[in-house]
Amino acid sequence: MLKKIIIIGGNTKFDGYKERIEMDLRSYVDGLFDFTIVKPDDPITHTWKCASRLVSDVSSFQSRFVSRAEYAEKGENVCRQRFQNYFSENI
Structure with missing residues (x-):
């Protein structure tokens, strides 16, 4: 959990x-x-920009949801697999 911490706001x-x-x-x-602490170039709008990328493709948005049962079974890896294209690696 502490590998990369992005501070925002x-x-x-x-x-x-x-x-x-x-x-x-x-x-x-x-x-x-x-761990590494990362501060985006614009920490005030960073969350909004990431969220807008996530929901911009409505057709695939619902396929990204993770149910409680899936998370309980697979843990954080299921989130990493489904959301890997939306994480900010280049900040």
């Missing part, structure tokens, strides 16, 4: 915010996990 524009979040999280996980 207006607060992320405060000087030192990203570094503070990283420092605080590292103190909690104490070397158990390696």
Whole structure:
């Protein structure tokens, strides 16, 4: 879960915010996990842009839903498989 954390919203524009979040999280996980904190170029609109890409193709949108039963059976991998084209890898 802590592999890549994307911080979004207006607060992320405060000087030192990203570094503070990283420092605080590292103190909690104490070397158990390696992770990266990423701040998009425009953290205020980033979520909207990703969501608009997701729903722009209405014909395939419903095939992307994950039921509770599917998630319970397959875990987070089912989400990764269905949404891999919508994740922001290049931020």
